[in-house]
Amino acid sequence: MNFLNLNTQTNKLKPQVGRLLIAEPFLSDPNFARSVILICEHNEEGTIGFALNRTTELTLGDLLPELYTQLKVYQGGPVQMDTLHMIHRIPKILDGNELNNGVFWGGSYEALQEAIMNKACKPTDIRLFIGYSGWSPGQLERELLENSWIVADMSVDILFETEPENVWKQAISLLGHDYAYLANMPTNPQLN
Secondary structure (H helix, E strand, O other), rough: OOOOOOOOOHHOEEEEEEEEEEOOOOOOOOOOOEEEEEEEEEEOOOEEEEEEOOOOEEHHHHOOOOHOOOEEEOOOEEEEEEEEEEEEOHHHHOOOOEEOOOOEEOOOOHHHHHHHHOOOHHHHHHEEEEEEEEEEEOHHHHHHHHHHHHHHHHHHHHHOOOOHHHHHHHHHHOOOHHHHHHHHHHOOOHHO
């Protein structure tokens, strides 16, 4: 059951590449509770994005020993957990497709290896994800009508500079004063 009426001017934003999906406070799906998703693809075939605040114990060195590094790997979502994706802000080094505001999706792992060896990138320049979050055609729109998600413009600071445990609250703060109360809501309102 949804207890919130999120239909304000801020929530009138439509999902599009480079925007964020912020889970409403009481979303009970364990894959998406208090998640913030960066939308990387949104078209008639569906939507793909990456959860910015789902950590794992993995590092890039665990997955690709030839790229031995302690770069953290996040869980992008529950779909295709055998895939590795990168979001970054160093296109001159890694290439990729621009999403918004100098943020890129994809790129060359060989170039990443070289950048790591040459110390040409910092951990705050890149986010790595196993798996992704995906919606079939029309599914995300239905979830938006149910007020499961709030759409917001992306903040590069949230993506690269904010610790995962603070991402959801920081994303809520992007929505402005009308949404400030959400940041401190308990996960289960009955425990309040």
